[in-house]
Amino acid sequence: MGRRSDHTRDELYDLILAAGQAIMAEQGYQRFSARAVAKRIGYSIGTxxxxxxxxxxxxxxINTATFALWTQHLRGALVAAGEDRIRALVEGYFAFAQANPNRWMAIYDHRLPTGMTMPGADAAIRGELTGIVVAEIAAVLGREADESTTALARSLIATVHGHCALTLTGSFALMGEDHPREAALARVRDALSTIGQD
Structure with a gap:
């Protein structure tokens, strides 16, 4: 029987979220269930x-919490970056994904069901990561961040993401790509160099 009155609602939120993050990290999205979370904390699935x-x-x-952790990781990478902050972003992207593969993949494996919208608070937390990239790209290009800079940032994130995802699945190794981080960084530098010359 669940311990229905042991915790306040706020305490339950934190308890469930912490257990959910742990299970997601251990088992991945495909094997994740709220029932497993309930069992781990000793409450019913109804709770x-x-x-x-x-x-x-x-x-x-859980995925929003992963975004918050990822953003913190990238901020830390930039603090230690020195002058090459674009390299720090690319390497930080890879490092976080490789250290947290199940949580990272869950972000992209999960789809909101029809009719369910993402709360504004979650969207804001998730948007901070893109905001970091937009600011760094704007600085490299020597311009103010605007819609075009944001669009470019999204495309470059997609480029790095593709390299990262193929690395985690082993697909890049099968293609003979031994240095995917460097390949991703080179593509980003190529794009920034070309745009910077416009």
């Missing part, structure tokens, strides 16, 4: 759904 609404609500919260 988990009461706090997060559904399995999708819980996964959304």
């Amino acid at each position: 988990v759904h009461n706090v997060f609404g559904s399995n999708d609500g819980l996964v959304l919260a």
